[in-house]
Amino acid sequence: MISKFLLSVIFMHALWVIGPAEALASESKALVFVVNSPGSFPYLYYDDVQQKYSGLVDYFFLEVEPKGFPPVVFVDSNQLRSEQFVIEGKADLYLANVGWLQRPKLTIASRPFVSHKTFLYSIEPFEADFSLSNTVRGRVCTHENFVYTGLEFYFANSNLVRVDSSSHKAMASMLKSKRCDFAVMNDYNAMEAFSTDEFCKTSIYQSPEPTSTVDLTFVMRPQMQALKETIDRLLVEFISSGQLDAKLASYPNIPDFPKKATCL
Known part of the structure; x- marks a missing residue:
């Protein structure tokens, strides 16, 4: 075949x-x-x-x-x-x-x-007033070669640091192992990536607002x-x-x- x-x-x-x-x-x-x-x-x-x-x-x-x-x-x-x-x-x-x-x-x-919405995901709850402008620094698991409309400014100014990976599954695993502070995905990709048995013991939180729509x-x-x-x-x-x-x-x-x- x-x-x-x-x-x-x-x-x-x-x-x-x-x-x-x-x-x-x-x-x-x-x-x-x-x-x-x-x-x-x-x-x-x-x-x-x-x-x-x-x-x-x-x-x-x-x-x-x-x-x-x-x-x-x-x-x-x-x-x-x-x-x-x-x-x-x-x-x-x-x-x-x-x-x-x-x-x-x-x-x-x-x-x-x-319409396509992208969010940040974390293994820790987000503050109710969380916003990118209040985030001083953090590592973000990203998909290599992807452009993240709402985050490019923060990457360019080093407030957030990209940690590239080859797939959403790999990004999710890296977040769980704390190799990054956040992962960035659209909500459907996140639902799929975090729904495997690997994450049954882990709670996953979504940013209160999308990083981009x-x-x-x-x-x-x-x-x-x-x-x-x-x-x-x-x-x-x-x-x-x-x-x-x-x-x-x-x-x-x-x-x-x-x-x-x-x-x-």
Whole structure:
């Protein structure tokens, strides 16, 4: 059985060798959507049971396909490469906040798709009046290559120190072992990372307020202005109809903090 990663490598190699136009034609005019693997629940994540990418993004594109929208193919990537692939025409779309982009002037973005909240997490309770401006110094477990909109100022001024790791699971383990004072994640990632048996004896606390609340959009090349306008129109219909909220509410494990210890 060929692994998901190997299939992604083969597909991306085809894009490089025969060019994006020919590759898309071979995929029945499919649009290539690059994903910062393994994605982020519930927006777009790899479902091990179904062996494919699933989530709000996949649901949206499946809903609009009967209206004549092209099919979408999801391909593994990472945060640094995704932007480059879109700019170079090796991919068509990816999900991001424009504030995370290194070269935003070389891309265009759709209307907001969904709101994305990021919080700090600790194994000690936060003070009721906790705020970043009152935090003198601390080590923050971060995901390597990730941009944290609400924390960049504090990282730059050394009030907070980044401690990079390769995954949210590793960040959570480092927080538990006190290798950092805080971990920074969106609430869904935190719920997943701290729900394993490793943390059954550990209470996890969430900062009273998010460090940032940003809009996630579909990022694409400026030459795809017509596609952007189509996506914008479909997004208005999709969101105003209540389909987005209904799908979001259907997911289990809605984040709920503090997460108290569940075993002795």
